[in-house]
Amino acid sequence: MRPTVRGLDLDPQTRCAHYHSRQDVIAIKMWCCGEYFACRACHDALADHPAALWPHEAWNEGAVLCGVCDSELSVRAYLAGDSTCPACGAAFNPGCKTHRHLYFNPTDPPQP
Numbered sequence: 446m447r448p449t450v451r452g453l454d455l456d457p458q459t460r461c462a463h464y465h466s467r468q469d470v471i472a473i474k475m476w477c478c479g480e481y482f483a484c485r486a487c488h489d490a491l492a493d494h495p496a497a498l499w500p501h502e503a504w505n506e507g508a509v510l511c512g513v514c515d516s517e518l519s520v521r522a523y524l525a526g527d528s529t530c531p532a533c534g535a536a537f538n539p540g541c542k543t544h545r546h547l548y549f550n551p552t553d554p555p556q557p
């Protein structure tokens with residue numbers, strides 16, 4: 446069953462008001478609240494807290510949802526993949542990866 450996905454003007458395949466091309470079918474779980482959003486801008490519009498990035502040590506956890514077949518990919522699998530869903534073959538927008546810094550922190554923050 447699909448986890449709850451939040452977003453502005455969300456469609457059944459998780460496109461949103463910001464990203465709504467045919468290929469914009471992934472939702473991303475935010476590290477801060479553990480909730481799926483269609484995109485970071487949807488999180489920032491709807492959540493009542495600042496976004497937090499996935500720490501590198503959690504990159505094996507499910508964080509990317511295919512809006513076509515509801516499979517979850519880990520951060521690592523998503524970033525290492527070729528922007529297609531390994532379960533159903535749906536094409537993801539390759540441009541999403543250029544926004545990876547909005548979701549995934551490649552390095553651990555320095556300890557205070």
Ligand SMILES: [Zn+2]
Nearest residue numbers: 475477478492
């Ligand atoms: Zn959040």
Ligand SMILES: [Zn+2]
Nearest residue numbers: 461463484487
């Ligand atoms: Zn959005």
Ligand SMILES: [Zn+2]
Nearest residue numbers: 511514530533
């Ligand atoms: Zn899929």
